[in-house]
Amino acid sequence: MNVQALRLKKRHRIASAFKLFCLSVTCLAVAILGILILEVTLLGLPWLNFDFLTSFPSRFPEKAGILAGLAGTLWLATLTAAIAIPIGVLAAVYLEEYAKPGRVSTFITINIANLAGVPSIVYGIIGLAIFVRFLGLDRSVLAGAMTMSLLILPVIIIASREAIKAVPSSLRQVAFALGATRWQVTRDHVLPQAMPGILTGVILALSRAIGETAPLIMIGALTYIAFVPEGPMDEFTALPIQIYNWTSRPQQAFHELASAGIIVLLLVLLIMNATAVWIRYRGSKNKFM
Amino acid sequence: MSQTASEIRLTRARGRPLEQALRWLFFACAAISVMTTLAVVGVLSVETFYFFQQVPAVDFLFGTRWTPLLEPKSYGILPLLFGTTLIVIGAAIVALPVGLACAIYLSEYAGNRTRDLVKPILEILAGIPTIVYGFFAITFVTPILRTLIPSTEVFNAASAGIVVGIMVLPMVASLCDDALRAVPNALRDGAYSLGATSFEVTAKIVVPASLSGIFAAFVLAISRAIGETMAVTLAAGATPNLTLNPLESIQTMTAYIVQVSLGDTPAGTLSYQTLFAVGAVLFSMTLILNLIANAIMNRYRDVYE
Amino acid sequence: MTQATEVLLQASTVSIAYGDQLAVKSVTLPIYQHRITSIIGPSGCGKSTLLRSFNRMNDFIDHVTLTGEISFNDQNIYAPDTDPVAVRLNIGMVFQKPNPFPKTIYDNVAWAPSINGLKDNMDDRVEQALKQAALWDEVKDRLHESALNLSGGQQQRLCIARALAMNPLVLLMDEPCSALDPVSTARIEDLLFELKEKLTIVIVTHNMQQAARVSDFTAFMENGVLIEYGPTETLFTNPENQRTEEYVTGRFG
Numbered sequence: 082m083n084v085q086a087l088r089l090k091k092r093h094r095i096a097s098a099f100k101l102f103c104l105s106v107t108c109l110a111v112a113i114l115g116i117l118i119l120e121v122t123l124l125g126l127p128w129l130n131f132d133f134l135t136s137f138p139s140r141f142p143e144k145a146g147i148l149a150g151l152a153g154t155l156w157l158a159t160l161t162a163a164i165a166i167p168i169g170v171l172a173a174v175y176l177e178e179y180a181k182p183g184r185v186s187t188f189i190t191i192n193i194a195n196l197a198g199v200p201s202i203v204y205g206i207i208g209l210a211i212f213v214r215f216l217g218l219d220r221s222v223l224a225g226a227m228t229m230s231l232l233i234l235p236v237i238i239i240a241s242r243e244a245i246k247a248v249p250s251s252l253r254q255v256a257f258a259l260g261a262t263r264w265q266v267t268r269d270h271v272l273p274q275a276m277p278g279i280l281t282g283v284i285l286a287l288s289r290a291i292g293e294t295a296p297l298i299m300i301g302a303l304t305y306i307a308f309v310p311e312g313p314m315d316e317f318t319a320l321p322i323q324i325y326n327w328t329s330r331p332q333q334a335f336h337e338l339a340s341a342g343i344i345v346l347l348l349v350l351l352i353m354n355a356t357a358v359w360i361r362y363r364g365s366k367n368k369f370m
Numbered sequence: 371m372s373q374t375a376s377e378i379r380l381t382r383a384r385g386r387p388l389e390q391a392l393r394w395l396f397f398a399c400a401a402i403s404v405m406t407t408l409a410v411v412g413v414l415s416v417e418t419f420y421f422f423q424q425v426p427a428v429d430f431l432f433g434t435r436w437t438p439l440l441e442p443k444s445y446g447i448l449p450l451l452f453g454t455t456l457i458v459i460g461a462a463i464v465a466l467p468v469g470l471a472c473a474i475y476l477s478e479y480a481g482n483r484t485r486d487l488v489k490p491i492l493e494i495l496a497g498i499p500t501i502v503y504g505f506f507a508i509t510f511v512t513p514i515l516r517t518l519i520p521s522t523e524v525f526n527a528a529s530a531g532i533v534v535g536i537m538v539l540p541m542v543a544s545l546c547d548d549a550l551r552a553v554p555n556a557l558r559d560g561a562y563s564l565g566a567t568s569f570e571v572t573a574k575i576v577v578p579a580s581l582s583g584i585f586a587a588f589v590l591a592i593s594r595a596i597g598e599t600m601a602v603t604l605a606a607g608a609t610p611n612l613t614l615n616p617l618e619s620i621q622t623m624t625a626y627i628v629q630v631s632l633g634d635t636p637a638g639t640l641s642y643q644t645l646f647a648v649g650a651v652l653f654s655m656t657l658i659l660n661l662i663a664n665a666i667m668n669r670y671r672d673v674y675e
Numbered sequence: 676m677t678q679a680t681e682v683l684l685q686a687s688t689v690s691i692a693y694g695d696q697l698a699v700k701s702v703t704l705p706i707y708q709h710r711i712t713s714i715i716g717p718s719g720c721g722k723s724t725l726l727r728s729f730n731r732m733n734d735f736i737d738h739v740t741l742t743g744e745i746s747f748n749d750q751n752i753y754a755p756d757t758d759p760v761a762v763r764l765n766i767g768m769v770f771q772k773p774n775p776f777p778k779t780i781y782d783n784v785a786w787a788p789s790i791n792g793l794k795d796n797m798d799d800r801v802e803q804a805l806k807q808a809a810l811w812d813e814v815k816d817r818l819h820e821s822a823l824n825l826s827g828g829q830q831q832r833l834c835i836a837r838a839l840a841m842n843p844l845v846l847l848m849d850e851p852c853s854a855l856d857p858v859s860t861a862r863i864e865d866l867l868f869e870l871k872e873k874l875t876i877v878i879v880t881h882n883m884q885q886a887a888r889v890s891d892f893t894a895f896m897e898n899g900v901l902i903e904y905g906p907t908e909t910l911f912t913n914p915e916n917q918r919t920e921e922y923v924t925g926r927f928g
Contacts, residue, residue, distance in 0.1 A: 106467075120510055171399040172400040234403065299627070343501075574786070
């Protein structure tokens with residue numbers, strides 16, 4: 082059995098080496114995140130001050146600020162939320178509560194799954210052709226919001242459907258047995274129960290929308306504006322576009338400005354994601370059963 | 371207030387118009403997704419059709435010079451395809467092995483505490499906007515590459531490819547993790563009880579049993595890499611270049627689309643319509659890949675028992 | 676007949692706990708070579724836990740602690756320098772639900788030898804193992820078909836063949852027939868008599884009649900405690916312990 086013993090040693094060595102390899106690779110992936118955040122913070126933190134947050138872009142880095150981008154992103158997020166959330170949630174309600182399982186329902190589901198995988202720039206192209214040109218909305222915040230809504234609609238629908246599916250059917254049965262209509266059951270029982278899951282999905286979808294650049298470039302969001310939008314038909318810029326603009330300049334100072342902008346963007350996303358986690362946590366304490 | 375039996379009506383007196391109306395409203399919301407698909411397919415098809423009336427499809431698909439904005443104009447898309455391919459190869463080299471190894475570690479080796487730590491970190495990596503990755507490529511990856519290999523150009527495919535790989539990595543890890551965890555423990559038990567080491571069980575039983583899920587993950591990752599825009603726009607360059615050298619400046623399909631829309635090309639011109647033609651190719655490629663991934667997951671769903 | 680032979684595998688005052696829940700309480704159980712020993716008892720009495728400890732399969736469950744000693748060939752299999760892989764090469768296992776690999780019949784049996792570098796004469800090895808498991812005649816013409824196409828009983832015999840391919844000295848069987856129909860069960864029981872000449876078998880079963888039919892020695896456990904252990908005939912017809920008598924006459928469990 083001595084050959085066996087030698088072979089065993091070798092096999093064990095290979096097993097340990099493999100485990101070490103997988104562990105190292107995982108640590109590498111985690112480390113990359115650390116490096117990324119470190120680099121951005123080191124470059125950008127010195128530029129992050131009140132003036133930065135309240136100034137408009139400028140040819141002179143010292144005077145440049147992110148106000149226009151921040152305002153534009155807030156406008157965009159609000160409008161997109163106002164458009165996409167109702168449509169997305171109600172679409173999910175239809176598919177889960179009203180639609181009979183069958184060809185139509187399956188077709189819509191497949192459609193949504195495919196749309197979720199379409200590159201964001203294609204949504205930009207559609208937004209350009211339909212909202213900007215055909216509907217004549219030009220380079221407005223509204224056009225941007227409508228384009229972004231199309232982009233995140235599949236994500237909202239899929240997440241909301243999961244949340245609604247998770248509501249136990251016994252809850253619906255009880256409500257129906259009391260003589261309620263389908264809408265009453267949905268409005269008063271299913272939706273409230275599914276709300277934490279829906280909100281989580283919505284927030285994650287919105288944070289994706291906030292970080293997207295390509296569709297906004299396509300519909301013509303400007304890269305250099307010195308004003309804050311005052312209405313949905315105004316032209317606008319957004320945080321990621323501003324970051325893109327600064328990053329694409331060769332001067333080091335603008336790169337540092339860009340990283341300051343990135344810090345602001347990541348902070349906004351962090352707040353949103355933390356809210357989503359908090360909602361998920363709060364929601365899991367309030368379940369029906 | 372109690373009613374006598376004869377007073378109770380069981381039929382709907384008014385047909386509940388509100389309910390009907392709401393049902394139609396909700397259906398309309400769901401139908402918007404179908405309309406979106408129609409819009410995408412419609413817009414791209416129509417514009418591409420007009421484009422092909424002026425530029426033969428063969429010239430477009432197989433031509434090797436892409437200069438739609440400069441004289442002499444040429445509309446061969448191959449340089450853009452090569453550019454996209456270089457990025458995809460770079461991303462695949464980074465994301466596929468690393469993602470799979472991470473998934474193997476998380477699924478087969480890591481304890482619960484490690485999983486609870488690493489999985490959120492991967493989710494965070496997945497949520498970072500692509501513009502940040504573009505920034506990272508220009509300010510971190512490219513300088514390092516140029517130090518290591520001085521012949522690297524300022525804009526190059528390798529930086530962008532690496533960074534797109536990092537971006538896609540969490541998705542690969544997550545999907546592979548799902549595929550590995552779907553393998554029933556009974557299979558692992560059987561293998562271990564035969565006197566196998568963890569490497570043998572993992573590499574020769576578990577991974578082969580989840581191969582179709584892993585493969586679907588790879589296909590989806592490639593689809594995302596193809597559609598990536600901002601990192602490649604910033605880092606890879608704006609030079610359509612029929613090359614396989616990753617150290618050179620190239621242009622991807624997505625970067626070209628951005629270039630056109632940022633420029634002054636007037637709407638309605640042929641040069642402008644290239645935007646839609648390239649968009650159509652891009653959309654078709656990602657759609658086909660996504661359908662393949664879905665087909666793999668559905669039809670060849672891993673069977674264990 | 677049921678004479679005690681040399682003790683090959685021995686549990687000595689073994690206690691096994693999941694966290695702070697004791698599943699096996701101070702069990703001493705000698706397993707005799709070339710005999711079939713069955714462990715019976717009501718659900719949850721700890722028999723499977725004890726069985727799995729014989730080939731260190733409990734290592735894969737979190738928070739399991741084992742006190743006492745389990746020795747194989749007079750070596751403590753839980754000693755710090757013992758290689759669990761080596762243990763499992765000598766002590767094989769068949770599980771409750773057949774779990775063939777999603778590979779061909781041939782590859783299922785050939786897998787363990789191949790990872791041990793025993794690639795010569797693989798065809799003979801596979802044939803030997805399948806014959807020992809009384810499956811050869813049924814599959815010899817379709818060795819390269821998927822194992823998942825076999826019936827439940829055939830799959831379980833394949834799992835037995837797979838376990839036998841490395842010629843272990845002991846075969847542990849955890850309720851191997853509970854997922855099978857009576858005909859398949861009978862075939863596997865017949866098989867055990869043949870295997871006993873080369874191997875030592877420990878079989879956990881909740882089916883008392885099976886234990887009575889098949890085994891030479893029977894251990895009765897309840898609540899983690901070994902209540903009685905002795906030659907099967909004696910335990911069933913003339914048990915010493917009243918609890919044993921109540922169980923085997925079907926008064927509980």
